[in-house]
Amino acid sequence: MRDVAALAGVSLKTVSRVVNEEAGVSPDVRERVTAAVQRLDYRPNLAASNLRRTGARSGLIGALVQDVSNSFSAGLLRSLEDAARSHRTGVLAASLDEGVDREQELVHDLVTRRVDGLVLMPASDRQDYLVAELRTGTPAVFVDRPPRGVDVDSVVIDNLLGGRMAAEHLLDRGHRRIAALFHLPTLTTAQLRREGFTAAHTDRGLRPDPRLVVDGVASTDEASEVVHRLLDLDDPPTAVFAGRNILASGAVRALRERGVHHEVALVGFDDFPLADLLDPPLTVVRQDVTKIGRLVAERLFARIGGDTSPPQHLVVDPTLVSRGSGEIPPRA
Amino acid sequence: MRDVAALAGVSLKTVSRVVNEEAGVSPDVRERVTAAVQRLDYRPNLAASNLRRTGARSGLIGALVQDVSNSFSAGLLRSLEDAARSHRTGVLAASLDEGVDREQELVHDLVTRRVDGLVLMPASDRQDYLVAELRTGTPAVFVDRPPRGVDVDSVVIDNLLGGRMAAEHLLDRGHRRIAALFHLPTLTTAQLRREGFTAAHTDRGLRPDPRLVVDGVASTDEASEVVHRLLDLDDPPTAVFAGRNILASGAVRALRERGVHHEVALVGFDDFPLADLLDPPLTVVRQDVTKIGRLVAERLFARIGGDTSPPQHLVVDPTLVSRGSGEIPPRA
DNA sequence: CTGCCAGGTGACAACGTTGTCAGGCCACAG
DNA sequence: CTGTGGCCTGACAACGTTGTCACCTGGCAG
Structure with missing residues (x-):
């Protein structure tokens, strides 16, 4: 970014303004900066940006499913991916294989990575441990199995x-x-x-x-x-x-x-x-699965967007x- | 982190030392800090840590496959996940649906996110565009289809x-x-x-x-x-x-x-x-698939680890x- | 007693970015 | 001519962390 600023003959802040498409930059400066960005193949550092921005998002959601390779989980992930894409968000998925310890570990890891939200197809009987994890403000939505010991949104079939x-x-x-x-x-x-x-x-x-x-x-x-x-x-x-x-x-x-x-x-x-x-x-x-995934994403992104209404427990009819x-x- | 330091009555740096399990902290200080971490439910900010550390890794690899929900892609992802886990790395997967533009977009997005490596089941005929993306040093491994227009590792069947x-x-x-x-x-x-x-x-x-x-x-x-x-x-x-x-x-x-x-x-x-x-x-x-995924991960993590030998093109026999x-x- | 060393600790700068605010310039009204 | 306001632009601090280096303490050899 420093190099871009130097090449374009402007300050760091102006580069930042151009990169983020902020208003109030004269056309010729904008052009000079854009050219420099192209030439130097500059890429903004998302991590640094998130660090500085207040309430910035990582643009990632975590999804813990039973097994990424089974058709139900895979279909669900695909549906989540499509919904997440429209929020410019990626899906970080992992398999639990019904491993209760693994579930806790992975949730902890994902929360530490500052994912914007969590989708959980739990392996565990009870998820009391989640209460502490979610205090950080990361929303979670359960799918396929309802939450126990913690009250969050869920989507299950009847x-x-x-x-x-x-x-x-x-x-x-x-x-x-x-x-x-x-x-x-x-x-x-x-x-x-x-x-x-x-x-x-x-x-x-x-x-x-x-x-x-x-x-x-x-x-x-x-x-x-x-x-x-x-x-x-x-x-x-x-x-x-x-x-x-x-x-x-x-x-x-x-x-x-x-x-x-x-x-x-x-x-x-x-x-x-x-x-x-x-x-x-x-x-x-x-x-x-597609519908379930859509509903899960809907709830999750509503929470990420600041929805603080009481947890909803959606039930989808099978056919x-x-x-x-x-x-x-x-x-x- | 500031709060932890205050509660434990030490400096920021000392907290950092304890959290990262560095040597040279007296046992009682270590204990005080650990207690404070527990009590305040402190979690290190990975992004900030990576920002400061030289040559730090994001602990993420990107995987672009044809469709997350098809059994071949899903099996491959599962195999990658298992290999990545042992490197404390997560897999960020996305579906291309044979979309050539989407491929370019997603690759760009992943490189900007600073993933440590890229697994690509390409939708495009040629991948000349990758040359610019990979200049940042992100290694890539192709799977299922060989690379054209860029010379990187690949794993395909015969x-x-x-x-x-x-x-x-x-x-x-x-x-x-x-x-x-x-x-x-x-x-x-x-x-x-x-x-x-x-x-x-x-x-x-x-x-x-x-x-x-x-x-x-x-x-x-x-x-x-x-x-x-x-x-x-x-x-x-x-x-x-x-x-x-x-x-x-x-x-x-x-x-x-x-x-x-x-x-x-x-x-x-x-x-x-x-x-x-x-x-x-x-x-x-x-x-x-399991073997293919394993080989892909092997090559990718070797590259991430600094392997600069000429690109390998592995061919797996079908049965x-x-x-x-x-x-x-x-x-x- | 002095000097030295090792072990433990902290102050400070830096990573790459953006929010805040101040300043310079110009146009226009008084 | 002066004052006012709007438009651009840049300096600076801050986000949360860690590398560097300096400092302090106590123990021990000379």
């Missing part, structure tokens, strides 16, 4: 409704023995999906067979094993509800291995690419996408 | 070999009429895959039917149309090679729609989740994953 929709879809088609696989019951999302599943039965005066409802299924392989086991029962299920995207893959594999993929109905939770190319195409309860696997009728 | 492997796999199984779909011929990757495909034929004294080789297929839907059209020929292909992941989806759909998915062989390029759950499971030429669709024999 998991209760999602579970209910899946069960109703199958019950309406005559299924009475529906297996259901869920993730760890400590997770609110899994719990609500399970409740919705049960509620759909109760509404119709039915009761799910407890042996067919399995909690704590954590991986694709486990899901596959569980489905195999359930199909071995004397009175096997005629339909399966996989309460999470990776569990659906396991279920598909197991049904395929048994050769019953055209006989046992299957509904998954969370859509994924190619679900429509499976045989039969997979019926799923879909979360609209059921019928593709074939969920419309298989029960075996006679 | 696309020629990949195309050849796919063709050989099908030729070895007796196929003689193999359709092939490629992306824009202006892209080096597409061009090389095509050349490999042709070379495999030539090696065996064969020649691909030019009517079966289609360039410029840009989307899933287009791929589907093209396959339909080729199957309408009097002498239709007995196998299809889809030269890019999204083209494979289109091909699968078309074959499925014609009900010939168990009669016409199919080999895709680029693996994707669930490819093994399709019917028949999809045979693909796979790029090892062929046989799953079923590629092993269908030609119709009698």
